[in-house]
Amino acid sequence: MTPPDAVAARAASPVAAPDALAADGSAPHLHPSAKGPAATARKYYKIFRASLVERMTYRGDFLFGTILRFLPLVTTILLWQAIYKGVPGGEMAGFRYREMIAYLLLTNISRMFSSMPGLAGGIARDIRDGTLKRYMIQPVDLIGYLLSYRAAHKVAYIVTSFIPYALLFFVCRSYFDGFPDGWTLAAYAVSLILSFLVGFYFETCVGMVGFWFLEVTSVLYIVMTLNFFISGHMLPLDLLPQPWSGLLKALPFQYMAYFPAVVFLGKVKGSALAFHLALELVWAVAFMVLARGLYRLGLRRYSAYGG
Amino acid sequence: MAIIEAEGLTKTYRVFQKKEGLLGAVRGLYRREYKEVRAVDGVSFSIEPGEMVAFLGPNGAGKTSTLKMLSGLIYPTEGRARVLGYVPWERVDAFRRRFALVMGQKNQLWWDLPAADSFQLHKEIYSLPPAEFDRTLAELTELLGVEKLTRQAVRELSLGERMKMELIAALLHRPELLLLDEPTIGLDVVAQVAIQKCLRDYHARRGVTMLLTSHYMRDVEALCSRVLVITHGSLVYDGSLTGLADRFGQTKLIRLEFADGTVPADLARFGEVTRSEGPVADLKVERSRVAEVLGAILDRHAVLDVSVSDPPLEQTIARVFEEGRRTHDAA
Numbered sequence: 001m002t003p004p005d006a007v008a009a010r011a012a013s014p015v016a017a018p019d020a021l022a023a024d025g026s027a028p029h030l031h032p033s034a035k036g037p038a039a040t041a042r043k044y045y046k047i048f049r050a051s052l053v054e055r056m057t058y059r060g061d062f063l064f065g066t067i068l069r070f071l072p073l074v075t076t077i078l079l080w081q082a083i084y085k086g087v088p089g090g091e092m093a094g095f096r097y098r099e100m101i102a103y104l105l106l107t108n109i110s111r112m113f114s115s116m117p118g119l120a121g122g123i124a125r126d127i128r129d130g131t132l133k134r135y136m137i138q139p140v141d142l143i144g145y146l147l148s149y150r151a152a153h154k155v156a157y158i159v160t161s162f163i164p165y166a167l168l169f170f171v172c173r174s175y176f177d178g179f180p181d182g183w184t185l186a187a188y189a190v191s192l193i194l195s196f197l198v199g200f201y202f203e204t205c206v207g208m209v210g211f212w213f214l215e216v217t218s219v220l221y222i223v224m225t226l227n228f229f230i231s232g233h234m235l236p237l238d239l240l241p242q243p244w245s246g247l248l249k250a251l252p253f254q255y256m257a258y259f260p261a262v263v264f265l266g267k268v269k270g271s272a273l274a275f276h277l278a279l280e281l282v283w284a285v286a287f288m289v290l291a292r293g294l295y296r297l298g299l300r301r302y303s304a305y306g307g
Numbered sequence: 308m309a310i311i312e313a314e315g316l317t318k319t320y321r322v323f324q325k326k327e328g329l330l331g332a333v334r335g336l337y338r339r340e341y342k343e344v345r346a347v348d349g350v351s352f353s354i355e356p357g358e359m360v361a362f363l364g365p366n367g368a369g370k371t372s373t374l375k376m377l378s379g380l381i382y383p384t385e386g387r388a389r390v391l392g393y394v395p396w397e398r399v400d401a402f403r404r405r406f407a408l409v410m411g412q413k414n415q416l417w418w419d420l421p422a423a424d425s426f427q428l429h430k431e432i433y434s435l436p437p438a439e440f441d442r443t444l445a446e447l448t449e450l451l452g453v454e455k456l457t458r459q460a461v462r463e464l465s466l467g468e469r470m471k472m473e474l475i476a477a478l479l480h481r482p483e484l485l486l487l488d489e490p491t492i493g494l495d496v497v498a499q500v501a502i503q504k505c506l507r508d509y510h511a512r513r514g515v516t517m518l519l520t521s522h523y524m525r526d527v528e529a530l531c532s533r534v535l536v537i538t539h540g541s542l543v544y545d546g547s548l549t550g551l552a553d554r555f556g557q558t559k560l561i562r563l564e565f566a567d568g569t570v571p572a573d574l575a576r577f578g579e580v581t582r583s584e585g586p587v588a589d590l591k592v593e594r595s596r597v598a599e600v601l602g603a604i605l606d607r608h609a610v611l612d613v614s615v616s617d618p619p620l621e622q623t624i625a626r627v628f629e630e631g632r633r634t635h636d637a638a
Contacts, residue, residue: 039434042434043431043432043434046428046430046431047428047431047432050424050427050428050431053420053424130413131413133380133408133410133413134413134415136379136380136398137378137379137380137403137407137408138403138429138432138433139400139403139404139432139433140432302381303380303381303382303396304381304382
């Protein structure tokens with residue numbers, strides 16, 4: 001279907017001898033030679049830093065959000081106070097009243113690491129409105145980018161809300177039996193970092209559903225509501241009757257709220273602690289593999305049906 | 308070696324046919340009917356380094372689908388393509404570092420941050436050496452005249468300024484191939500001209516290969532010497548812009564100014580009089596009859612001034628599209 005004058009036009013077109021084809025091969029276009037895992041790590045670290053700058057522009061939001069987050073705690077404390085008045089022996093499933101309040105305070109710390117507001121919804125939206133194309137065209141991986149961005153978000157959040165949190169825990173210090181020892185604290189820190197990864201990859205998997213369904217808000221709502229309960233954010237999983245308590249403790253969701261809190265309270269120790277930390281890592285990796293697989297499948301579908 | 312080589316590119320979409328009304332919606336739950344839509348149908352062309360080529364076609368002709376295949380966003384149903392020596396839909400990093408796609412309707416920059424921060428991010432994404440990056444950025448902001456605006460939040464910029472920032476972001480890694488989908492959409496004439504000028508200057512400076520789609524014929528006239536016209540998924544013309552008028556423009560416009568101050572009454576028998584004001588008249592005649600008509604008029608009347616021109620490009624393009632539609636319907 002090419003008319004003959006096309007050839008003439010092509011020959012006559014002002015090809016300004018693009019320097020890309022310079023005979024000596026000294027391409028003036030930038031083709032960075034940076035390769036390998038170190039360069040990749042550097043790239044995502046830089047994305048992390050750039051995102052950190054971006055997130056810091058919203059620090060006002062953070063402060064306000066932190067204060068609001070703790071308002072419901074007042075009612076929660078009053079509620080549990082009332083419940084424990086009717087409990088013989090002042091203990092439920094191994095939790096005394098003070099421990100219960102401490103637990104609920106600590107799940108907020110867990111969620112600070114593992115909750116990913118807007119992550120799944122954001123991925124689904126990117127798929128739907130075509131922002132995803134950016135990650136297909138530029139030499140950057142969507143999941144790697146989002147992980148760097150989230151990590152920056154979390155660091156910014158934790159730094160800016162450190163003072164209000166410290167204040168809160170100081171006010172509530174009577175609910176705690178002093179600080180745990182160094183090893184427990186170290187295990188706690190590891191459990192929190194892993195809970196970030198579990199939360200991140202889990203929500204990424206949920207977001208990938210957007211490749212198959214246009215409307216995901218109801219799916220997200222169900223998952224998030226369920227997660228609030230089965231992660232132990234609402235109450236310690238030990239409070240549930242068997243087999244539910246055992247079942248929920250076998251699921252990965254407990255690592256997003258329950259597990260770090262009980263580590264801090266010293267309720268998991270020794271080999272059980274090591275086992276659960278390892279299992280938490282396994283879940284993080286499993287969700288990562290699943291997220292990557294779903295992303296690959298989704299991209300294949302997206303590329304076949306058009307975006 | 309050609310920068311873009313496309314051979315028989317075909318893209319078929321399966322479109323879900325939703326039935327009307329509630330009953331139809333319920334039926335759609337268990338039995339879905341699909342219709343095959345051939346968005347691109349056996350398109351072949353090749354583009355040499357340094358060319359500036361326009362992709363023309365009515366809405367839904369397959370321009371954007373073709374651009375998407377060339378940039379690796381979608382797979383073709385059939386056909387082959389090589390872009391910069393790569394198969395685009397394999398999306399290897401080495402390929403992605405060497406081209407850029409600018410979509411006039413899509414935003415790549417962080418909305419709440421100054422463009423400079425987004426540029427920094429691009430620097431990291433493309434792993435650009437700092438010195439090179441600084442030099443390129445300085446060059447581009449100067450070329451587009453936006454040195455003072457890069458520290459302002461993107462949401463506070465005008466549409467035209469934002470588009471300039473998008474262009475800078477796309478050019479920071481010095482792509483060899485620039486694919487532009489409606490780069491001037493929604494811009495006022497001043498901003499359109501500014502974007503055109505920048506693209507032209509950049510092309511002159513760097514010799515980058517450009518393939519653009521646009522609805523504004525001004526963009527095409529200002530930038531491209533070669534056009535590809537696509538209608539209903541098929542390439543109907545590949546050649547020079549002037550050749551397009553020769554091939555499809557069947558009429559010419561003769562403007563006459565008569566010495567006696569009025570337009571003669573018998574002018575209409577030579578062709579269609581499209582304008583008549585005082586001593587000046589526009590006459591539309593078939594190309595083959597221009598010489599004959601001019602001779603006859605000059606014989607009979609005293610003419611002060613005469614000029615012959617092609618009708619506006621829009622009209623020619625509309626005719627090409629129309630012709631494409633007819634052959635498509637007949638097939």
